[in-house]
Amino acid sequence: MEIGNQSPLEQIFHPKSIAVFGANENLTTMGTYQLMNIKGIGYPGRIYPIHPKLETVQGLKAYRSVSDLPEVVDLALITINAESAVKVIEDLGKAGVKRAIVISGGFKETGEAGLALEQKLVKAAQKYGIRFIGPNCIGIINSWYPINTTMYPYRQKPGAIGLASHSGTYVTQTLVYLEKFGISYAKAVSLGNEASIDIVDTIEYFTDDEKVKVIALYLEGIRRPREFLAAAKRASAAKPVVAIYVGGTVAGARSGGSHTGAMSGADKIYDGMFRQAGIIRAPDIQSLYEWAFTLARQPRLKGNRIAICTNAGGPATSLADACEREGFEVPVFSPELQRKIKELLPETGSAKNPVDVTFSVDLEVPFYKLPKMILESGEVDGLAIHGVGGGSWYAELSEQGKGAFKFPLEEMGKWMDAIFKKLAALPEQLGMPIVTSSFSGREDSAVALVQDLGLPCFLTPERIVPALAKLRQFPK
Numbered sequence: 001m002e003i004g005n006q007s008p009l010e011q012i013f014h015p016k017s018i019a020v021f022g023a024n025e026n027l028t029t030m031g032t033y034q035l036m037n038i039k040g041i042g043y044p045g046r047i048y049p050i051h052p053k054l055e056t057v058q059g060l061k062a063y064r065s066v067s068d069l070p071e072v073v074d075l076a077l078i079t080i081n082a083e084s085a086v087k088v089i090e091d092l093g094k095a096g097v098k099r100a101i102v103i104s105g106g107f108k109e110t111g112e113a114g115l116a117l118e119q120k121l122v123k124a125a126q127k128y129g130i131r132f133i134g135p136n137c138i139g140i141i142n143s144w145y146p147i148n149t150t151m152y153p154y155r156q157k158p159g160a161i162g163l164a165s166h167s168g169t170y171v172t173q174t175l176v177y178l179e180k181f182g183i184s185y186a187k188a189v190s191l192g193n194e195a196s197i198d199i200v201d202t203i204e205y206f207t208d209d210e211k212v213k214v215i216a217l218y219l220e221g222i223r224r225p226r227e228f229l230a231a232a233k234r235a236s237a238a239k240p241v242v243a244i245y246v247g248g249t250v251a252g253a254r255s256g257g258s259h260t261g262a263m264s265g266a267d268k269i270y271d272g273m274f275r276q277a278g279i280i281r282a283p284d285i286q287s288l289y290e291w292a293f294t295l296a297r298q299p300r301l302k303g304n305r306i307a308i309c310t311n312a313g314g315p316a317t318s319l320a321d322a323c324e325r326e327g328f329e330v331p332v333f334s335p336e337l338q339r340k341i342k343e344l345l346p347e348t349g350s351a352k353n354p355v356d357v358t359f360s361v362d363l364e365v366p367f368y369k370l371p372k373m374i375l376e377s378g379e380v381d382g383l384a385i386h387g388v389g390g391g392s393w394y395a396e397l398s399e400q401g402k403g404a405f406k407f408p409l410e411e412m413g414k415w416m417d418a419i420f421k422k423l424a425a426l427p428e429q430l431g432m433p434i435v436t437s438s439f440s441g442r443e444d445s446a447v448a449l450v451q452d453l454g455l456p457c458f459l460t461p462e463r464i465v466p467a468l469a470k471l472r473q474f475p476k
Contacts, residue, residue: 008131009205011099013142015074017046021088022079023057031079033151041148072096077149082106086120093128102134107193109136122195137192138168143185144211159184160296162212164202166191166220180441182451183293186211200227207235216292217243229277236278240295244282245270280470294467297454298433301472303381305329307374308354311366311387315461316354319384322465337377344369363390368422375430382468386461388438390416391445420446424453433471435464
């Protein structure tokens with residue numbers, strides 16, 4: 001029985017105490033890494049390792065069983081074999097524990113014998129009123145609390161994306177990839193087989209979560225389509241929902257069935273469901289993350305007119321072409337605006353739109369003065385910028401000048417940081433979005449800075465345009 005109308009996920013994402021089954025100090029055991037990450041992220045609650053033989057686990061007092069614990073814990077993390085997991089759920093129920101994450105695999109994703117075990121797991125949980133995530137999952141991350149029950153370290157700052165995934169990989173193994181773009185989670189959950197808590201429960205929870213600004217979904221199938229549609233409609237009325245669905249082909253459905261036991265459906269059916277629900281469908285996982293980040297951090301587009309500002313002619317042309325193919329207008333600026341822009345450009349520059357500051361090395365021109373002037377003109381609704389960077393360039397110049405010329409690296413770095421901080425503040429100040437790109441990654445301090453301040457910065461110019469389009473698709 002639930003406590004009032006509170007989602008069972010609230011306690012799972014904010015446990016004050018947690019019992020960990022399956023952790024030790026053996027580095028070939030998944031539970032060992034999970035306990036390391038619970039401790040490593042700075043989890044503020046009490047941790048109780050459960051181990052039948054060890055006196056301590058990773059410096060913490062270990063307990064033989066849940067009945068030996070000094071309190072009824074808020075959450076149990078279970079990473080042991082499937083048959084033992086069923087027994088542990090029984091023991092947890094008898095001890096009064098109501099929430100669990102069952103990482104263990106070997107259930108319905110493996111066939112009939114596994115299905116029978118999963119049915120026993122569910123029956124035992126229902127007997128004692130236990131709600132759980134899994135089985136066959138990778139756990140949860142709450143960057144704000146914080147807690148991380150997965151086997152991968154979470155190193156990013158607290159974010160604004162709520163991710164619900166049928167794949168543990170897209171919660172965890174992608175963390176290194178996401179770090180390159182400054183993309184971070186508010187909360188993330190790997191749902192696994194959804195034997196108790198499912199995608200519908202998660203959408204409902206994320207809809208009411210103030211920390212979650214955008215809901216991102218990786219779907220291999222939907223078990224409760226009517227409830228999903230109702231939950232998604234309510235969610236998309238409050239915040240953007242972006243989803244990727246991979247069960248619409250024969251091969252995708254077969255893989256999903258063996259992966260989590262997911263029940264897939266035809267692609268056209270899901271397309272229609274997503275449209276009804278107001279869900280933005282992403283074509284691939286890269287787009288899912290990029291669009292979610294952009295929607296979480298940038299103002300909505302109020303119109304269709306896009307300005308382009310670059311430090312090179314090729315990316316300017318690529319962006320203009322991509323914008324028109326996406327249905328955007330790239331308007332030629334008025335003579336008055338062009339006149340003002342030309343005052344800031346070298347003779348080789350172009351002021352019409354796209355604006356190309358070719359051969360200018362004054363970073364303040366393309367990355368603050370021109371963006372501010374263009375957005376304040378009233379002639380556009382949003383801005384695409386290519387060429388963010390400078391930190392790695394300055395570092396290389398400093399190295400090149402050794403012995404012959406003392407490059408003022410520290411002073412140039414401070415000047416550069418001040419420019420990009422002003423650029424990153426413009427969207428909120430002016431109520432218009434800016435999306436950027438750079439051929440440098442976070443190894444360049446300017447790229448890292450703008451990403452951390454909420455400006456999406458992608459690796460190629462063309463990635464900007466679909467992200468901008470989502471700001472038009474979800475105008476709230």
